[in-house]
Amino acid sequence: MMNKFLSVFSATLLMSLLAACNPASQTNVETEAPLTGADIGGSFTLTNQDGEKVSDSDFAGQYRIIYFGFTYCPDVCPVDLLALMQGLALAEKNDPSLAEKIQPIFISIDPERDGPEQLKQYVAAFHPRLIGLTGTAEEIADVAKKYLIIYDKRDVPGSTEYLIDHSRQGYFFGPDGEPVALLPYDGTPQQIADEIQRWMR
Numbered sequence: 001m002m003n004k005f006l007s008v009f010s011a012t013l014l015m016s017l018l019a020a021c022n023p024a025s026q027t028n029v030e031t032e033a034p035l036t037g038a039d040i041g042g043s044f045t046l047t048n049q050d051g052e053k054v055s056d057s058d059f060a061g062q063y064r065i066i067y068f069g070f071t072y073c074p075d076v077c078p079v080d081l082l083a084l085m086q087g088l089a090l091a092e093k094n095d096p097s098l099a100e101k102i103q104p105i106f107i108s109i110d111p112e113r114d115g116p117e118q119l120k121q122y123v124a125a126f127h128p129r130l131i132g133l134t135g136t137a138e139e140i141a142d143v144a145k146k147y148l149i150i151y152d153k154r155d156v157p158g159s160t161e162y163l164i165d166h167s168r169q170g171y172f173f174g175p176d177g178e179p180v181a182l183l184p185y186d187g188t189p190q191q192i193a194d195e196i197q198r199w200m201r
Contacts, residue, residue, distance in 0.1 A: 033174075033180040035181055040148055048119075049131065049133075050120065051116040065102060066105045066170075067081055068108075071122040083186070084185050086189035087190075103129070103131065105133060106126075106133065107143060107147075108133065111135055116134065150166065150167045152164065170183035170184070174199075
C-alpha cells in the first residue's frame with residue numbers, strides 16, 4: 001500500500017521535477033515556477049532543536065528549503081539532506097546574500113525518538129543554519145498531510161527497533177510560503193545550487 005501511494009505521488013510531481021531539472025529548459029525564459037498554484041504547504045507550529053515553539057509565520061519573507069525525514073534513518077535521509085545542504089552552501093558561496101534570504105528546515109516524522117536534543121545534534125552535522133523541527137504525533141501528522149508527505153512505521157524483524165518508510169521531497173518554498181519547485185536531492189550540489197538560484201527573485 002505504501003509503495004502504491006508513493007508511486008502515485010511521484011507520478012503527480014514527475015513532470016514538474018523533469019521541467020525543473022532539464023538543462024534545455026534553462027535556456028528559455030521561464031517566468032512561472034513548476035509548483036506555482038500547487039496545493040502544498042500550510043501553517044504549522046512545531047518545536048525546534050532548542051525546545052522553542054516555531055511557526056511557519058516566523059519564516060515570513062524568507063525562502064525555505066524543507067525536507068522531511070528522521071534522524072534514525074540509516075541511509076536515505078542523511079544522503080538527501082547532505083546533498084541539499086551542500087547545494088545550499090554552494091549557492092551561498094556564489095551569492096553570500098542568500099544566507100539571509102533562505103532558511104533550511106528539517107521536519108522529523110519520528111516524534112517518538114526525535115526530541116529537541118536528538119535533532120540539535122543531527123542538524124548541526126549538515127548546515128550551521130539548518131533548523132530541526134519536531135512535535136507531537138498529531139502535529140507531525142497534520143503538517144505531513146499539508147506538505148503531501150506520506151510515511152509509515154515499519155517494525156524491524158527480530159528487533160525492538162523500527163524504520164519509517166516515507167516519501168522523499170526536497171521542497172523549495174517562496175517568501176510567502178508558496179510552493180516554488182522541487183530540488184533535485186539526488187543531483188549534484190551544483191545542480192541543486194543552480195535550481196535554488198534559478199527561482200530566487
